[in-house]
Amino acid sequence: MKRPGIITVLCVMGFLSIVVSFPRVFSPEVKKLGSFMPALFGLLVAANFMSYIGLWFMKRWGAELFCLAYFIKTLLDLVLRQFGFSFYLAQAFSLFCIVVILLHYRKLDRNL
Amino acid sequence: MLRLLFKESLLFAWHSIVSNKLRSMLSLLGITIGIFAIILVFTIVDSLESNIRGSIQSLGNNVVYIQKWPWSFGPDYPWWKYINRPTPQYYELDELQRHCRSTEALAYRLGGRRTLKYRSNAIENAVIAGVSYEFYKIKNFDLSLGRYFTRNETEAGYRVAVIGAEIAKGLFGEQDPLGKEFKIAGQKATVIGVIKKEGESMLGMSFDYQVAIPFNFARQILDPRSRNADPVIYAKARPHVSNAEMMDELTGVLRSIRRLKPFAEPNFALNETSLITQGFDALFEVIGMAGWIIGGFSILVGGFGIANIMFVSVRERTNLIGIQKSLGARNIFILYQFLSESILLSLIGGLVGLLLTWLATLAGQSLMDMEISLSGANLILGLTISVLIGIISGFVPAYSASQLDPVEAIRSNA
Numbered sequence: 151m152k153r154p155g156i157i158t159v160l161c162v163m164g165f166l167s168i169v170v171s172f173p174r175v176f177s178p179e180v181k182k183l184g185s186f187m188p189a190l191f192g193l194l195v196a197a198n199f200m201s202y203i204g205l206w207f208m209k210r211w212g213a214e215l216f217c218l219a220y221f222i223k224t225l226l227d228l229v230l231r232q233f234g235f236s237f238y239l240a241q242a243f244s245l246f247c248i249v250v251i252l253l254h255y256r257k258l259d260r261n262l
Numbered sequence: 263m264l265r266l267l268f269k270e271s272l273l274f275a276w277h278s279i280v281s282n283k284l285r286s287m288l289s290l291l292g293i294t295i296g297i298f299a300i301i302l303v304f305t306i307v308d309s310l311e312s313n314i315r316g317s318i319q320s321l322g323n324n325v326v327y328i329q330k331w332p333w334s335f336g337p338d339y340p341w342w343k344y345i346n347r348p349t350p351q352y353y354e355l356d357e358l359q360r361h362c363r364s365t366e367a368l369a370y371r372l373g374g375r376r377t378l379k380y381r382s383n384a385i386e387n388a389v390i391a392g393v394s395y396e397f398y399k400i401k402n403f404d405l406s407l408g409r410y411f412t413r414n415e416t417e418a419g420y421r422v423a424v425i426g427a428e429i430a431k432g433l434f435g436e437q438d439p440l441g442k443e444f445k446i447a448g449q450k451a452t453v454i455g456v457i458k459k460e461g462e463s464m465l466g467m468s469f470d471y472q473v474a475i476p477f478n479f480a481r482q483i484l485d486p487r488s489r490n491a492d493p494v495i496y497a498k499a500r501p502h503v504s505n506a507e508m509m510d511e512l513t514g515v516l517r518s519i520r521r522l523k524p525f526a527e528p529n530f531a532l533n534e535t536s537l538i539t540q541g542f543d544a545l546f547e548v549i550g551m552a553g554w555i556i557g558g559f560s561i562l563v564g565g566f567g568i569a570n571i572m573f574v575s576v577r578e579r580t581n582l583i584g585i586q587k588s589l590g591a592r593n594i595f596i597l598y599q600f601l602s603e604s605i606l607l608s609l610i611g612g613l614v615g616l617l618l619t620w621l622a623t624l625a626g627q628s629l630m631d632m633e634i635s636l637s638g639a640n641l642i643l644g645l646t647i648s649v650l651i652g653i654i655s656g657f658v659p660a661y662s663a664s665q666l667d668p669v670e671a672i673r674s675n676a
Contacts, residue, residue, distance in 0.1 A: 172654070173558045176300060176647055178550040185639035189646040196653040203661055262593045262664065 153208050154254055160247050164202040167243070171195050183230055194223050205251070210258040213251045220244045267595055268602075275603035278575060279610075289571040290611030292564025293651060296557050297615030301636070301644045302622055303553020307546050309623075309634040314542050318535045325400055325535065326509055328354075328495040328516065332531035333538065347529045349486070350495045352477065354519055355394060358495065361515045364508040366500045367399035370477055372493050374484035378473065380433040380444040388429060389472040390446060392480020400496040403469050408440045408455030411476055419478025423451040427459035428470040447483050451475060505534055561647060564611065565655040572604050572659035583663055584671025597664040604656020605649055612648025616641060 174180060175192045197219040204212015224244075227237055279286045327333075330347045355370045362368065372392040378385040391397075395416040406427065415422055423446070430439045430453075439453045457469045475483075484491055499508040509532050516530055576583070583596055616636070623634045 168654075172650075173554070175650065176558070176643055177554055178547065181304070181639070181643065185642055188643045192646045192650040196650055199654050200657055203657060207661070207665070262597070 153206070154257075156250050157205055157208070157254060160250055161202050161206045163243070164198070164205075164247070167240075168195060168199045168202070171198075190226065194219055194226075208258055209262070210255070210260050211262065213255060213258055216251065217248060220248065267598060271595065271598035271602040272606070274599045275606045278579075278603050279607060285571060286607060286610075289567045290564070290607050290614070292560060292567045293608050293611030293648060294564075294615040294618070296560030296562075296564050297612045297644050297648060298618045298622075299560050300553055300557025300647070301616060301619045301640050303549065303557065304640050304643065305619060305623060305634060305636050306626075307550050307553070308637055308640065309632070311542070311546055313633060315539065318538055322400060322402065322498060323535060324499040324505060324508075326497045326499075326505060326512065327531075327533040328497060328512065329492070329531050329533055333533045333541075344531070347531075348520070349491070349493045350530065351493070352394075352486075354516070355495050357519045358497070358512070358515055361518075362497070362508075362511055364500055364503045364511045365497045367396040367496075367498045368394075369397040369400045369496045370394040370493070371397065371496065372477060372480055372484055372486055372491050374480075374488065374491055376447040376483060378429065378433060378444060378446055380442065383433050383435070385429060385432045390480065390484060391472055391474045392477045392484055393474050394477050397474070397496070400498050401469075403460070404458040405455045406458040407438075408453070410455055416476040417478065419476050419481070421449065421451045421479055422454045422476065424455040424457060424474045425453055426457050426468070426470040426472045429473055430456045446473065446475070449479075449483055451479070509534075561651060564608075565651045568604055568607055568651065569655035569659065571607070572600060572656050575603065576600060576659045576663040579663075580666065580671050580674045583666050584668045584674070587666070587668035588672065593664040596666075597660050600660030600663050601653065601656050604660065605652030608648045608652030608655070609645070612644055612651075615648075616644045619644070 172195055175188050175195055180187050180191055197215055201212045201216035201219060204210075204215060206212070224241070227233070328350050330349045331344050350370070352370055355368055358365070359368050370393065374390050374392075375387040376390050378388045393416075395411065395413045398410045405424070407430075408424070410424060411420070411422060414420075423444075425433075425439065433439070433444055434442060434453075439456055442453050443450050444453065445451070451473075457472075457474075460468045460470050486493055497508060497512055499505055512532060513528065517528065520529060522528065586596065619640075620636050623636050626632070626634045
């Protein structure tokens, strides 16, 4: 299955966002939120990264993993009341990704 | 089934790492250095922070310092505004005690450095604190021997002293210091109490090296007008009274004592211990950031190293992957196998980094005589970063291995 251009763009932007959010995992700000917060944020970044790989290869599990990671991350931000500029930017980008993913969901491969 | 799959993957990963010892060691070196740099900086910052916070705690959270100079950090300190201010006077303490309702205790302290002598033993530049009676209610200290001054001794200026543990050791050695007479700048004083050893204070305020004497006795030894005397009035808030409320009252009373006009700027400073904490917070943030950047780059390089080695590993074992797949191995097994290898590699690198950090903290403790310890939070952080690097750098090679066509994989000459 040929990958649509919009998904390629999303994936490239996603990989760039991983490069930005990866160092945040062990930043002093996240550490201040709690001992296990870097671990939790780290897992979410890893899940996000894997989901972009999945989407790059047009796999359904990539889309599903992306939605799951988005849901958990949003829940965590809401609980921790992290409503900075980065929260709204991430929300806008993620919601846009979800819409694109849903539009192309049928084209995605069911296998691993 | 999943457990078996996981166990098998781990076994394969372990065999692969063991069979290429030198290559594995070199590739995990980047992670080791990165984890060591980040966690060591975080550990030092945390330890310094907890030591300083402990020292500040001992000063009391609900204590306000009435002084000439305000506590402030940064380059723009307007010293010319404060230099002509009067220093707090002892009579002001009396006035404050008479008028303030929000304070639990008020005390006066005058400082200076003088030589102490007992027979042939001498301590030069020992810190002498001339204090008023309620000083013991402000400062948290325990006595290991003897007692504190009585109100009568303080007001009448008896020649008595309560000394720090190190002063007692330096002057009297193994002898019992209680009742012994020693000289402070030539004036005789009798030891009536010894303060329990407090240990090093990051702010240099440990009582181990201080001698407390009644204020009216200290007047004969110390000059209240000297620049080094730094007179202070301490005010401790009553329970359930906030510092802000107490400071409002203190400001009003002090303005009336000093007869300041309604719009005149106050000529005194009310300092809180939280100001010190704020000053240090900025410093720790900078150190933490520096460690984060240095360690972050090392980890990034380490991650690329692991990704590279995983691609090489997949290439080398393409035949094997083909055989495994043709014998029925599922894609997920191949994925787990390579992902476990990269996570295991990274985790070993991280563990070695943490071990080095722990050894560095031990060395630091013995060299600097300071409490430095690798906290649980930093341990978790180190392990998290290792696993994360393992996943991110190993996922693409592992996934590409899992997608190989068995026939083509067996045919490959790698």
